[in-house]
Amino acid sequence: MEKLWEHGFRDQLRVQSAKQDVMLTQPTLNPTNNAEKTAEVMFEKFDVRSLCMASQSILGLYSSGSYLTYYVSFLFFKHEKPVGIHRLDLGGRDVTDYIAKLLSQSHNYEFTSPLDKEIIRQLKESVCHVANVDYFHELSQIEVKADKAVWYELPDGNVCKFFFGLSNEFRNVQIFFCTSCKTQKIDVGTVQVKGPEIMFQPKLLNIDQTPVQDLVNESIMKCELAMRRELFNNIVLTGGNTMFSGFQQRLSHELSKLVFKSVKVKVVSMSYRNYCVWIGAAVLADMPTFREQWMEKSNYSEKGAQFIHFKSF
Numbered sequence: 001m002e003k004l005w006e007h008g009f010r011d012q013l014r015v016q017s018a019k020q021d022v023m024l025t026q027p028t029l030n031p032t033n034n035a036e037k038t039a040e041v042m043f044e045k046f047d048v049r050s051l052c053m054a055s056q057s058i059l060g061l062y063s064s065g066s067y068l069t070y071y072v073s074f075l076f077f078k079h080e081k082p083v084g085i086h087r088l089d090l091g092g093r094d095v096t097d098y099i100a101k102l103l104s105q106s107h108n109y110e111f112t113s114p115l116d117k118e119i120i121r122q123l124k125e126s127v128c129h130v131a132n133v134d135y136f137h138e139l140s141q142i143e144v145k146a147d148k149a150v151w152y153e154l155p156d157g158n159v160c161k162f163f164f165g166l167s168n169e170f171r172n173v174q175i176f177f178c179t180s181c182k183t184q185k186i187d188v189g190t191v192q193v194k195g196p197e198i199m200f201q202p203k204l205l206n207i208d209q210t211p212v213q214d215l216v217n218e219s220i221m222k223c224e225l226a227m228r229r230e231l232f233n234n235i236v237l238t239g240g241n242t243m244f245s246g247f248q249q250r251l252s253h254e255l256s257k258l259v260f261k262s263v264k265v266k267v268v269s270m271s272y273r274n275y276c277v278w279i280g281a282a283v284l285a286d287m288p289t290f291r292e293q294w295m296e297k298s299n300y301s302e303k304g305a306q307f308i309h310f311k312s313f
């Protein structure tokens, strides 16, 4: 991480870290020693002026402008132990890896190199979607898409062209791609819905994780009774992994099955949700009223790295 931050300050932002107030985002339920180590490195090595470590979920909510942000912020800032927070240890990288595994099995080719992974990520973001209502029905009904081309520039500057076409053999979507020296053919087929499905059915990976819809339901049920209806009616999606088409509708459908008929489920999905953590951070970092959430260098000298827990959220 030190190397990455150094690259960020020196090569990307081109600033001297010693003169900066730094806001870092952290995943929900980040282990406490991660935050302490981060504070130590930021103050000792980079000599930053002040530091704020902010929850990615809360920042995403700030960018949504939802009035519920204030309720959730209250839970974070005023309660010693915030309620209703769960974390699903399954993200975009797991979806990419699962797709690579499925394609490896069906094509007798190991997608393991960084370039292979990058190609799979591109493929995931361009052709995969979340199954609508009935996953198994949709698997049997995979639409055949014809003649769609996507250009992909390889890291070394070569251009590689993808063709999406028909496979008579499998009646499924196929991708052909060519590099300067070889031609490969990838049959995507049912993988386009199998990949994202692991968030709704982690058991497909043979791992012990709770499906995303159950986690949302459990989170809300841990909150005050009086707030639950409002919360079910204001679920905000944030993060790149929710960008799959059909995610919003499927989550809404699955949640509706878990709640009373009289409870209205509304899932808000902003088009910029893959950037909303950054946007929320930019908004908060600029607010003078938020200044008390920053840990100053003098705090670090007097109280040590543990003080970050009083300032982070």
Ligand SMILES: Nc1ncnc2c1ncn2[C@@H]1O[C@H](COP(=O)(O)OP(=O)(O)OP(=O)(O)O)[C@@H](O)[C@H]1O
Residues within 6 Å of the ligand: 090, 091, 092, 093, 094, 096, 121, 124, 125, 126, 238, 239, 240, 241, 242, 243, 244, 274
């Ligand atoms: N349009 C898209 N469709 C599907 N997935 C997308 C899309 N855009 C981005 N993603 C995926 O979102 C993930 C990045 O999400 P995010 O920016 O929230 O960071 P992250 O939480 O660090 O991700 P990860 O879960 O991969 O560690 C990547 O895996 C990326 O492939």
